[in-house]
Amino acid sequence: MAASASSTMLLSSKSSRASLPWKNQVASTSAFGISSVSLRHRQCRRFVVFSMDAKPTVLVTEKLGEAGLKLLKEFANVDCSYNLSPEELCTKISLCDALVVRSGTKVSREIFESSGGRLKVVGRAGVGIDNVDLAAATEHGCLVVNAPTANTVAAAEHGIALLTSMARNVAQADASIKAGKWLRSKYVGVSLVGKTLAVMGFGKVGSEVARRAKGLGMHVIAHDPYAPADRARAIGVQLVSFDEALASADFISLHMPLTPATNKILNDETFAKMKKGVRIVNVARGGVIDEEALVRALDAGIVAQAALDVFTEEPPPKDSKLIQHENVTATPHLGASTTEAQEGVAIEVAEAVVGALKGELSATAVNAPMVPAEVLSELKPYVVLAEKLGRLAVQLVAGGSGVKSVKVSYGSARAPDDLDTRLLRAMITKGIIEPISSVFINLVNADFTAKQRGLQISEERILLDGSPESPVEFMQVQIANVESKFASAISDSGEIRVEGRVKDGVPHLTKVGSFEVDVSLEGSIILCSQVDQPGMIGKVGSVLGEENVNVSFMSVGRIAPRKQAVMAIGVDEQPSKESLKRIGEIPAIQEFVYLRL
Ligand SMILES: NC(=O)c1ccc[n+]([C@@H]2O[C@H](COP(=O)([O-])OP(=O)(O)OC[C@H]3O[C@@H](n4cnc5c(N)ncnc54)[C@H](O)[C@@H]3O)[C@@H](O)[C@H]2O)c1
Ligand SMILES: O=C(O)[C@H](O)COP(=O)(O)O
Numbered sequence: 247m248a249a250s251a252s253s254t255m256l257l258s259s260k261s262s263r264a265s266l267p268w269k270n271q272v273a274s275t276s277a278f279g280i281s282s283v284s285l286r287h288r289q290c291r292r293f294v295v296f297s298m299d300a301k302p303t304v305l306v307t308e309k310l311g312e313a314g315l316k317l318l319k320e321f322a323n324v325d326c327s328y329n330l331s332p333e334e335l336c337t338k339i340s341l342c343d344a345l346v347v348r349s350g351t352k353v354s355r356e357i358f359e360s361s362g363g364r365l366k367v368v369g370r371a372g373v374g375i376d377n378v379d380l381a382a383a384t385e386h387g388c389l390v391v392n393a394p395t396a397n398t399v400a401a402a403e404h405g406i407a408l409l410t411s412m413a414r415n416v417a418q419a420d421a422s423i424k425a426g427k428w429l430r431s432k433y434v435g436v437s438l439v440g441k442t443l444a445v446m447g448f449g450k451v452g453s454e455v456a457r458r459a460k461g462l463g464m465h466v467i468a469h470d471p472y473a474p475a476d477r478a479r480a481i482g483v484q485l486v487s488f489d490e491a492l493a494s495a496d497f498i499s500l501h502m503p504l505t506p507a508t509n510k511i512l513n514d515e516t517f518a519k520m521k522k523g524v525r526i527v528n529v530a531r532g533g534v535i536d537e538e539a540l541v542r543a544l545d546a547g548i549v550a551q552a553a554l555d556v557f558t559e560e561p562p563p564k565d566s567k568l569i570q571h572e573n574v575t576a577t578p579h580l581g582a583s584t585t586e587a588q589e590g591v592a593i594e595v596a597e598a599v600v601g602a603l604k605g606e607l608s609a610t611a612v613n614a615p616m617v618p619a620e621v622l623s624e625l626k627p628y629v630v631l632a633e634k635l636g637r638l639a640v641q642l643v644a645g646g647s648g649v650k651s652v653k654v655s656y657g658s659a660r661a662p663d664d665l666d667t668r669l670l671r672a673m674i675t676k677g678i679i680e681p682i683s684s685v686f687i688n689l690v691n692a693d694f695t696a697k698q699r700g701l702q703i704s705e706e707r708i709l710l711d712g713s714p715e716s717p718v719e720f721m722q723v724q725i726a727n728v729e730s731k732f733a734s735a736i737s738d739s740g741e742i743r744v745e746g747r748v749k750d751g752v753p754h755l756t757k758v759g760s761f762e763v764d765v766s767l768e769g770s771i772i773l774c775s776q777v778d779q780p781g782m783i784g785k786v787g788s789v790l791g792e793e794n795v796n797v798s799f800m801s802v803g804r805i806a807p808r809k810q811a812v813m814a815i816g817v818d819e820q821p822s823k824e825s826l827k828r829i830g831e832i833p834a835i836q837e838f839v840y841l842r843l
Contacts, residue, residue, distance in 0.1 A: 367388065
């Protein structure tokens with residue numbers, strides 16, 4: 247069922263950016279199983295295929311810049327519904343192909359479950375994806391894309407704004423003057439020049455903050471276990487250990503993501519390691535600070551001041567001791583809120599969402615491999631070959647065998663680190679699993695689904711001599727420990743084996759078991775095994791001809807003249823059961839199998 251349904255898919259006729267130009271191939275699939283003109287939704291083994299002019303639906307749950315909305319509207323029906331309750335969102339989501347959010351929408355597991363498989367892309371108009379349940383997204387084959395670069399400068403500028411305004415009590419002094427007071431001695435500040443700033447998390451925002459702080463004459467150190475030292479050196483920043491950063495900083499600015507490792511990384515214990523009178527800026531995520539411990543540290547004078555843009559709970563409770571603390575400056579998660587950044591993230595996320603809906607791979611995918619456009623373009627026919635080999639191999643397995651172990655071999659003259667096989671492996675997995683289950687497989691959930699089904703896919707590189715011009719000379723899919731409904735597909739070493747190559751851009755089946763054949767992987771294939779003798783091609787051909795089934799390719803592979811042979815016949819139309827039965831009844835034919843691509 248899955249095989250035939252996928253062959254009804256039409257592919258994108260447009261390609262842009264990181265587009266996979268795998269267009270106009272009716273019997274093929276896009277990386278995300280969806281296209282600009284035809285979307286397939288799998289729900290309990292049912293498919294809805296939109297008509298040519300049907301548009302996908304994109305739900306936007308938080309304010310998005312106009313330019314991004316415009317891009318979305320050119321391609322999709324856009325439903326801007328703000329302030330939805332979780333229940334309302336769960337109800338709406340089953341009618342949506344994509345969801346665009348900022349940090350204010352919790353994209354929980356329930357949302358993916360409620361979508362019934364229709365939701366294919368979540369676009370986060372910003373960096374942090376801690377409000378999206380990534381594991382649930384991946385399990386449901388839903389791509390998550392973000393806008394990782396467009397608000398970097400805005401966040402860094404806000405960090406610097408908080409740093410400088412905190413040091414000079416700008417917010418407190420402003421409030422007091424508006425209250426009719428003139429408190430010049432109360433609001434004496436501290437200078438920044440010559441002070442040590444520890445940037446915790448030396449990524450995009452952290453390094454921009456560091457650059458700016460150096461311009462203010464600060465001595466900048468950074469802690470980031472994953473940042474390359476040469477990048478830090480290039481900005482004139484020294485990478486130090488976590489404890490060293492805490493011990494030597496006059497100011498600490500937080501710029502790491504919220505992860506299990508960074509959750510409450512600033513707590514009673516770590517505050518105790520800081521210089522007395524340290525000042526803290528947080529434009530990362532509220533959860534990286536234990537907020538109750540921060541209140542204690544402020545009360546104890548360990549932390550002289552804190553400037554916070556983000557909170558564990560947003561919005562924070564009105565009576566929050568932290569927000570009300572006189573030494574705290576707070577802003578309502580405004581780091582990314584500049585006109586420029588909002589237009590930027592809106593465009594960045596809209597392009598990624600539209601691209602993904604068209605079946606393109608995204609350069610900002612969070613839960614799928616990011617494959618550069620040139621690589622995608624080169625791999626295009628191999629991706630098709632990979633899926634078809636997987637599809638053929640699994641159809642050769644005899645019922646009840648249970649596929650558990652698949653080995654994929656890539657024969658290539660390319661250096662091992664010059665061939666990215668993640669996409670090929672995902673498509674082989676798709677080819678193997680889809681014909682035998684109701685699961686919709688794409689690049690996002692291929693590895694997860696294989697693991698969940700106990701399907702072990704191992705890969706092997708066979709280094710070939712010769713020109714590394716094409717990425718893969720041949721690809722082999724072997725399924726071990728199973729019986730085959732077509733015994734000739736079993737190789738000398740006992741596995742079902744199919745091998746293919748790309749010839750002039752077209753995927754070909756070139757080996758079945760130990761038999762060399764050559765048939766283009768289009769339409770469907772009939773494999774017959776017989777004793778090599780004259781007239782066999784004619785006999786099968788005439789059965790098919792009588793039914794007006796067009797033969798696209800025919801090829802015979804044999805071990806030796808007049809010995810065992812395998813005939814591979816490509817057909818454009820599906821032969822009737824009656825014709826297949828007649829082929830099976832041709833006396834010399836020992837076994838045959840009809841395989842859908
Ligand atoms: N307030 C806002 O509106 C706003 C705007 C943009 C970004 N942010 C937040 O700022 C943070 C940084 O964003 P970015 O774009 O720079 O991300 P990024 O991925 O470029 O940088 C994050 C850095 O943190 C480092 N890191 C990870 N674990 C760490 C740890 N345990 N200790 C120290 N460093 C660690 C990573 O190696 C990486 O270099 C994110 O939490 C993001 O959500 C907030
Ligand atoms: O992670 C981010 O990009 C920032 O926190 C911005 O979040 P926002 O889009 O909700 O302003």
